[in-house]
Amino acid sequence: MIPLSWYLILAALLFCIGLFGVLARKNSVAVLMSVELMLNAVNINLLAFWRYLYLTSTAYNGFVFVVVLFAVAAAETAVGLAIIISAYRSRKTVAAEDFTALQG
Amino acid sequence: MTGSFPAAMLLKSLPEISLVILAGLVLLLSLVWKKRPPQALTWITIAGLMLCLLLALLFALPVKGPYLIWGGLLKIDVLSFLFRMIFLTGAALTVLISVERQPSQGQGEYLALLITSVFGMCLMAASADILMLYLAIEITAMPLFILAAFQFRQKKSAEAGLKYFLYGAMTSTVMVFGFSLLFGISGQTGYSAIAAALEPDRLPVSLTAGIFMLVLVGFLFKVSAAPFHFWAPDVYEGAPTPIAGFLSTASKAAGFAALLRILQEVFRASPELRFGLLAAAAVASMLIGNFLALRQKNLKRLLAYSSIAQAGYILVGAAVGTPLGASGAIYYLIAYLVTNLAAFGAVAVVSSNTGSDQIAAFSGLNRRNAALALVLGAALLSLGGVPVFAGFFGKFLVFASAVQAGAVWLAVIGVLNAVVGLYYYLNLLKVMYLDPVPEGSGPLTVVFPWKAALLVCAAGILVLGFIYRPWYHWADLAAQMLLLH
Numbered sequence: 001m002i003p004l005s006w007y008l009i010l011a012a013l014l015f016c017i018g019l020f021g022v023l024a025r026k027n028s029v030a031v032l033m034s035v036e037l038m039l040n041a042v043n044i045n046l047l048a049f050w051r052y053l054y055l056t057s058t059a060y061n062g063f064v065f066v067v068v069l070f071a072v073a074a075a076e077t078a079v080g081l082a083i084i085i086s087a088y089r090s091r092k093t094v095a096a097e098d099f100t101a102l103q104g
Numbered sequence: 105m106t107g108s109f110p111a112a113m114l115l116k117s118l119p120e121i122s123l124v125i126l127a128g129l130v131l132l133l134s135l136v137w138k139k140r141p142p143q144a145l146t147w148i149t150i151a152g153l154m155l156c157l158l159l160a161l162l163f164a165l166p167v168k169g170p171y172l173i174w175g176g177l178l179k180i181d182v183l184s185f186l187f188r189m190i191f192l193t194g195a196a197l198t199v200l201i202s203v204e205r206q207p208s209q210g211q212g213e214y215l216a217l218l219i220t221s222v223f224g225m226c227l228m229a230a231s232a233d234i235l236m237l238y239l240a241i242e243i244t245a246m247p248l249f250i251l252a253a254f255q256f257r258q259k260k261s262a263e264a265g266l267k268y269f270l271y272g273a274m275t276s277t278v279m280v281f282g283f284s285l286l287f288g289i290s291g292q293t294g295y296s297a298i299a300a301a302l303e304p305d306r307l308p309v310s311l312t313a314g315i316f317m318l319v320l321v322g323f324l325f326k327v328s329a330a331p332f333h334f335w336a337p338d339v340y341e342g343a344p345t346p347i348a349g350f351l352s353t354a355s356k357a358a359g360f361a362a363l364l365r366i367l368q369e370v371f372r373a374s375p376e377l378r379f380g381l382l383a384a385a386a387v388a389s390m391l392i393g394n395f396l397a398l399r400q401k402n403l404k405r406l407l408a409y410s411s412i413a414q415a416g417y418i419l420v421g422a423a424v425g426t427p428l429g430a431s432g433a434i435y436y437l438i439a440y441l442v443t444n445l446a447a448f449g450a451v452a453v454v455s456s457n458t459g460s461d462q463i464a465a466f467s468g469l470n471r472r473n474a475a476l477a478l479v480l481g482a483a484l485l486s487l488g489g490v491p492v493f494a495g496f497f498g499k500f501l502v503f504a505s506a507v508q509a510g511a512v513w514l515a516v517i518g519v520l521n522a523v524v525g526l527y528y529y530l531n532l533l534k535v536m537y538l539d540p541v542p543e544g545s546g547p548l549t550v551v552f553p554w555k556a557a558l559l560v561c562a563a564g565i566l567v568l569g570f571i572y573r574p575w576y577h578w579a580d581l582a583a584q585m586l587l588l589h
Binding site for chain 1: 235238239242246249250253256257258259260262263264265266267269270273274277278280281283284285287288291292293337338341342
């Protein structure tokens with residue numbers, strides 16, 4: 001069986017790739033996708049911990065945590081895309097560097 | 105100790121349940137009641153929020169000793185009770201300030217989103233479980249993302265919403281990564297079980313420090329403290345003014361309520377870590393907030409930087425972590441609620457009359473509307489921590505707690521920063537009272553809801569400054585109960 005640490009390393013890598021994307025990408029939609037990548041890293045972490053260390057016939061808490069995270073991620077994407085579209089309508093761009101009405 | 109009788113649990117969470125019903129009701133009324141009077145929904149919302157406050161006083165008074173409900177998800181104690189009062193009052197004042205002379209489109213959605221976010225805040229202050237906390241933070245944040253972008257036809261508001269959303273989504277995800285590690289080391293999501301697994305003999309300190317930093321990212325964003333403060337000035341400037349006021353008071357208070365609880369109940373085994381990281385964040389916030397506020401031309405931006413600095417002062421109390429520190433932080437948040445809402449309310453009045461929120465628009469304010477200048481002046485002096493105004497006791501208590509805990513250097517840095525802060529607040533007073541009235545500006549009209557909100561805030565600033573014993577008693581009780589395990 002694949003050891004637990006492999007999953008944790010995968011999750012950590014995925015998290016770092018997502019974080020890099022958030023910090024480096026200019027396109028708002030790409031930033032949103034990177035955030036989703038980070039959330040998936042969290043899900044892998046939770047499921048791996050739950051399956052390897054804490055799975056009993058009564059403890060479903062890790063599983064429930066992941067289901068709740070799914071719902072939150074979906075809502076977050078919906079809200080995020082709506083905001084990005086409204087920003088696009090006023091500015092005709094989604095590149096973060098073009099949003100310069102507010103600075104100082 | 106878990107509550108076993110569901111009816112009792114339902115009664116304890118009656119204020120939250122009625123908030124959800126109120127949000128649905130307001131949304132429904134805005135759809136079906138087409139010929140309503142322009143301010144009807146506003147008054148219904150305020151009546152509903154006051155009803156929730158009354159229900160909390162009648163049925164959800166904190167009992168002796170902490171009391172967990174819903175299988176350990178929520179904790180009913182003085183802290184959650186007190187902060188529920190803060191959020192409901194703050195929301196009611198924000199609704200009053202939000203009244204425009206012309207009823208704008210989407211009023212129903214605006215109010216329903218605001219109520220939903222208050223619902224999330226009440227859960228944040230009460231949650232005793234990391235899953236519940238994450239959910240509560242998201243319930244609070246998502247309506248606020250939309251509200252910040254609510255005037256989406258204006259470039260600035262859409263941009264503010266986008267920046268707030270991208271920052272918020274990123275930091276909350278970093279925090280939930282920390283939560284997944286907390287679950288990994290304990291297999292539980294309840295605070296007390298996690299705290300037991302975090303004992304130093306069970307987990308190396310370096311690992312605890314790593315997890316603590318990940319979790320702290322989300323909280324520092326929420327309270328707009330350095331180094332996660334970059335969003336605040338842009339979002340406050342671009343968002344609708346009442347929402348900026350709400351973000352800087354109730355949302356910040358919710359962040360601090362959850363932070364105080366998680367510090368005392370989860371990370372209680374590592375006080376050095378807490379003090380080191382939070383004191384560093386506090387010093388950075390105070391310096392960045394105060395020194396960048398000095399060169400601002402826009403009053404909303406200035407208030408944003410001042411709010412970063414205020415987060416720094418409150419973090420001093422949280423970093424110290426003694427009963428005095430915690431009660432000082434809570435007292436500060438109560439005082440800050442009325443003070444900053446008064447300031448943002450005054451900005452809303454002036455900017456809706458003149459169409460500008462630059463500092464220049466405020467020159468000679470006392471000759472255009474003396475009462476408004478008086479309220480804004482009191483709010484600025486209270487922000488600066490001048491005695492007899494509410495803000496003074498808040499600052500006094502957090503700095504006293506630092507001295508009491510032996511961190512005199514932290515109190516000294518705080519006091520020096522408060523002096524820098526006083527400079528730009530007094531400079532604004534000079535603009536309002538001594539500078540000439542700009543050409544072609546008439547007297548300002550103030551509609552009744554604005555008058556009511558500003559009057560309540562001004563009364564709060566004075567009452568909290570003159571009579572501080574009962575408020576301090578409550579803050580102290582909340583802090584004592586928080587530190588009691």
